[in-house]
Amino acid sequence: MEKINRRTAIKTGLGALAGLSVGELIRLDPLMPGEAFAKAGDVVRNRPRRRIDYSKAKYVTSVCLNCSTVCGLIGTVIDGKLVKVAGNPNDPNNGFSLCAKGQASVLVSEYPERLLYPLKRAGKRGEGLWQRITWEEAHAEIARRIRSAMDQGVPEEVAIHIGRSRLGEEFGRFLSAIGSPTQLNHRALCSSAKRAANYISLGETDWETIDAERSKYFLNFGSNFYEAHQGAIHLARRVVKARAELGAKLVTFDVRLSNTAGRSDEWFAPTPGSEGAIALAMANVLLAENLQDSKFIATWCDLSEAEIRAFVAPYTPEWAAKESGVPAADIKRLAIEFGRAAPTCAAFTNRGSDAHYNGMHNSRAVVMLNAIVGSIGKPGGYCYGEEPRVPAFFADVEPRPPRPTRTSVLENPPEYPLANKWQRMRVGQLVYAYLKENRAKIQVYLSYTLASPTTWPEGRSLAVDVLKDESKIAFHACSDVVYSETAHYADMILPDAAYTERWGFDFRNNFALRRYVTLRQPMQKPPGECLSFADSLINIAKRLGPDVAKYYPFDSHEEQMRMRMQKHVFPSGENGWDFMRRTGVWNDMEQQTFHELYNWELTAKQLEGAKLDEATGFYRKAGADGVERVIGIRVDGKARRGFPTPSRKFTLRHPDLIEAGNKVGWPDDGLPRHVPIPAHADMPADRFHLVSFKWNVHTQGRTAPQKLLTEIVHDNPMWINTQTAASLGIKTGDDVEITTYRPKGATYQPTGEKVGSAVVRVVVMEGIHPRVLAVSNSLGHMYGGRAATAKSAPRGTNPSYSSDPKTEDSDLAERVWWDKAVGGKGAGFNINAILPIQPSPLVGMQGWYDTTCTIRKV
Template identity: 50%
Template sequence: MDRRTFMQKSAVSMATLQLGGIIALSPKTEATEIQLLQAEKTLAQNIKSVEKVPSVCLNCSTVCGMNVLVKDGKILGVEGNPLDPNSQGKLCAKAHGGVAAVDYPERIVYPLKRVGKRGDGLWQRISMDEAYAMIATRIKKNLDAGEPEKVALHFGRNKMGDITNRFMNAIGSPVILNHRGLCSSNKRAANYTTIGDTSWETVDAVNCKYFLNFGSNFFETHQGGLPLLKRFVKARNNGAKLVTFDVRLSNTAGRSDEWFAPFPSTEGAVALAMAHVIVKKGLYDENFIKEWSNTSLEEIQIFLKPYTPQYASKLSGIDEKDIIRIATEFASCAPACAAFTNRGSQAHQNGLNNDRAVIMLNALVGSIGQKGGYTFGGSKNKGNTSFPMPKPIPPKPGFTTDLEDPRLYPLANKWQKMRVSHLVFDKLKNTNQKLDVYLSYTISAPQTWPEGPTLTVETLKDEEMIGFHACSDVVYSEMAHYADLILPDATYFERYTLEGRNAYELVPYFALRQPAVNPPYDCENFADTLIKIAKRLGKPVAQYFDFDSYEEFIKLRLDTLPRREGLSGFEYMKKYGVWVEDKEKNYESYNKVLSPEKLKDSFIKDGIIYSKKGKAIGIMQNGVAKRGFKTPSRKFEIYSSTISQTAKALQIKDDGFPHFEMPKSLKEISEHEFVLTTFKWNVHTQARTAPQKYLSEIIHDNPVWINTTTAKKLKIKNGDIVEITSYRPKSGFRASLHNEVVGSMKIKAFVTQGIHPKVVAVSNSLGMNYGGRVPKASNGRKKETIGFSAYEDLDLRGNIWWDKSKGGTGNGFNPNTLIPINPAPLVGMQAWNDTICTIHKV
């Protein structure tokens, strides 16, 4: 038997090895043909007896459909669900690595009550009934006092907004907090102000000929990245071109046809210069601008006049000839071309207008809503319209507070509840706003927030600011450590949720996440926890929870769907996992003619068509009633009255056009200062993946990236230890404290040509203090801590080879020690990529 055949056969043997079984793996051992044939037979038998449970991954926000492979109540692995129209049967490493969360040895499986000082890590195991009572008693006290707003619910990757919103509305508190302001609110606001229909575009990638990418690393971490990447590969096979602008040589940049590293925050200037070229050369779509732009060609020309390629080149460092060439190439592929964005362009003080400028390129060349262009195919609505909520439905509170609806950032909640939650801990510390009950769910703010390891931790530890903190989580996370009560959460393999994502096939769809296995011990879906607490609160709260479980709640909603194959909506979804609407692809939806039924009892005012209730539903175009865009003008908005009026009310200078203005700190950067940026890996998502051993084995170290030329000037060599010191910005939040030190960190240097000379970069998702042996990169026996599961994993006793005590690199660093809270104007998006720092060799 040759070596290749032996390795193939050995793989079969390993796959069929039962738990506790023994296999010889010495160099001279070779299995006999009979043994290998028997192994193949056993494998075939095992596969036949495996149950496939359709569900949805939640190791990132792309939420790909998957089939969970289960045998004898144990998860063997996952595979893609081919019925999912987005991922089409494909999964990434995160999906496969996520299985490790189920049997993680340091998983919390019992409720724990704090018995020492908050943050001391001393706990007592209690029953779930005691836990429910602790929470309900405290909430009831606030309700009786007429202070429901002193109860807050703060979540990370929730996916159960139907029940969390219901709970908070039922108790009368508006203080629902999330993490969207840390993630993507500038990008979403840019789409809403220009298109109105969507917060997140869906490029018709498979038919696209030219991808113009401003700051998206969709090969690794873009929301909807896998479906986009899958279709991009097909497009590239058909001759499509990818041009990427990113300060760092990401995996997407490295696989692009051309990569340019602009100075941070100048993406908008480059996009405006390209728009200038397109208009000057007459490469624009005259019909789209005439019919569907709220701004005339003359107004566009006047606006773009100062944004020349020379202007953009001076700011960005990109050669003006390249700007002219790329703009021309892009327009020549219209309408099968798309300019799109993500964190690289939006995570700045000027990120909203950066992204508006990029989106405008699509409008100028007429690719909006076109085949191969900048499209927007939404998921099937998961809200009241598509799946009616069980009645009675609690009314929303008739008031807001500055915690969840900050007055200085009025666009944060205009279209959807994006919040500015990175301000919450600062507000609790530095204002009179306090919380009596703080419920946190799958959110590790000390790890993932700007100033998380410092200000956030200080606030969480202070019982004057937060009277009582109950945390629901799967592991003993950074957040759980600072709680008064820890609730053992179910993993996404053990619970129900309705899922939806922008549809890359441009046909609405949604999916069902369902339990593949039962949660162990006292672990429970947080939705069920809230239902039980609501019932304990009695009237009037309990009347809105006339169902026994979240499963029943989901069933009530899904059973409003039409029957398919003789099955109820719930039965159909449990069987297939995905529901795809029977509709045509969503091309040029703005140009659709409104039906007589839609126009019934409508009226027209200033060319806008309104329903009987006064809601805008369309626009008159050349005497024809059409749907239009969901903007105030029902057209694509280059000029935004929403932005100009909102800015004026706040005394912020903004004329409503997507103008370019560099953040002050970056504009005035000195020779010895640098811009610190952060980035994400393909195998990690915020803080949730670090405890998953296979993913952390792949990425567990995050040295600071430094340009080769810069390193030479600073006499820094690859592997040297350097110290980074960061400072508060010169504009925006806490500008009066500019140049105050935010934090410092000693870290290993990674010297590379793949980064802008004025930029240094450190990845996130690493450097944890809690969560078990894997995220801490610490070998050894499991500590018999009360509340942990009975599982053990021998890998974690001695096979964490990156443990520093074994000569490894350790568990990395948390860059958020260095990142100041820095919300952008109007929307409040965290300006992750505007941090000024100095760096020197230790």
């Protein structure tokens, strides 16, 4: 680190970036006493009434990324500036509709505290002192360090760790080009249990696509899709329609009255992690009442009806009532209602049932209900499509680098053999733990809008310790839009283009049950020197020598995207590049919908060169790589697609599960079953379950700087049940000390010991299980600007912000009414800091909702 003359004038604050010259220093840590900026800021008082003049508007399609639901957008652009967004009606999932987060897309480009220039650390890591550098310097230094790791023969010590990016293909290309497998993510903090359960059961894909607008009955185990489920709005608008127009019924199991639970026809609060027990008992009832679809089971399940009856026999409603606290009579009644609605019914899950030690098992038991009643793939039932992907005619530019041969324990931890079985979901919450234990090291760590100190379990302790430790992470460059906690601990900050300012393909499971793809394109130019991280990687790759540069026959991400699209010409004569930029979405309207995908007959082309194995009924065919694979199964005398599982059927006893269990010494019989959560067995009477949750206006880490969302929710007192609070003498507004404990069983650090304590304010609520406490996971930011940190002040008088009036916002200067200094509730509390790392057995899904705790009134 070069020596800094401390007497050099140091500018302070993100706003000062607007006037920062190359070589100048700036202090960005608002918690550190900085020298006050020379002049007090002028608040822009003149706020003329704005009426968007749509007669002057240009419209640009793009894709939202303010959550993982990725809705199609149409941006209204006037004089080069994005002023408003609407849903893109060509998008089959959202149409015109957008949620509050989608509507706030305009704010993402407008942060007055936006990172504008590349910065290099000028003090100690985490001190918050930065020097402006050029992109030339930034890319050259990153390239030098990566080349060094490659020359040492350890390219796996170069890692990219991503938050939600939708640039996975681009990151994979870069890492493959340098020979590193170490592409790290956050899927295990999000949804790996649910995805594993769908792969085990269906084989085809990780995410179901309920044919909700034709459905009559929804059994929802722990999904808060009115607010936060991936694909939330896509599912919610269809469920609302089915309820309003078809009289469909919605039943929700959730430990807390989410908006989904609060608007359901019936709500039940089960013991956390008991959802699988309820589903198994429902399976028992369905078969006892002969509500099964015997033909579907005989044709399409790997087990016979008799075998299913036998394994669900012990799971009676009375047993499940003991496990879950949900009355046996209700379990029986709901199972019968569900069975009678078949096949226009769907039972499904999300994080409420899945973010547990037994989450994958819970989810499998729920998915099984659809198979028993034969709603799999049926109109109005539990449908799914092919794995969504960019269509082959938009394939990436050749030559493409081969897959790396090196391995990394960070990317593929052997303790979790199912984490990477079907897709590379990985176990992201272990990255910092394994670095701390010296199971791996990192020479170059490229983080991308990760916010791990805020969003990771033990983020403010373990993640920060490791991020600060140069012996664990030798060099860290952080690409981000705002000064996040990850950026604070980096060595270099790469100011990113916001999602409204960059390129990329996108897609999700499509509720129209068709193939499709969307294009994210810039709706306006990024401010300052902001540059899409995809462009940074191209620039870096080109500096790494011909062996890497040969995979980059393009100079920018835009050029790469153009090369991918323009070679394809649609029947209308329009090429893909022009078509996608104009419409934003390609929908395959020629295919049949994905209903009953397993029942599709193989085409003559698919059967060309295929061999039928008479013993199993499997059709096998050699792929382009010469390896023979099963492509279908003979059913009713016809060659059909089937389920791409080892049995080619809907799978209830999965051999991979048995094998994985044996491998790690955690035996599994391969069947849906109830796995008791070890830390919950014999829980002392003074212990509570502690869960977290998401609001409809926030994601976990990135929305708090957006003033119009944070105006709605900025504070997160801990929910406690009315009766429980009364018994402890606690009332709304009281502070309590909460102490959390580590898990037990087959997980990381299963000691049961104390993790940490914190003082939190409580809110007494009727809508929560009496033994559960709940705190939202989106708030309590230390950085991210005035909206996120609840500080209402002109930038000029706050040592962190500049006095440049051009980029000042009178809202943030004067009207952050949730600032405690003006009688507001403040910016909330970060609960993740005291939640332990607890990956579930086999899959590695974070047990966000398994934590136990004690509380004490302060």
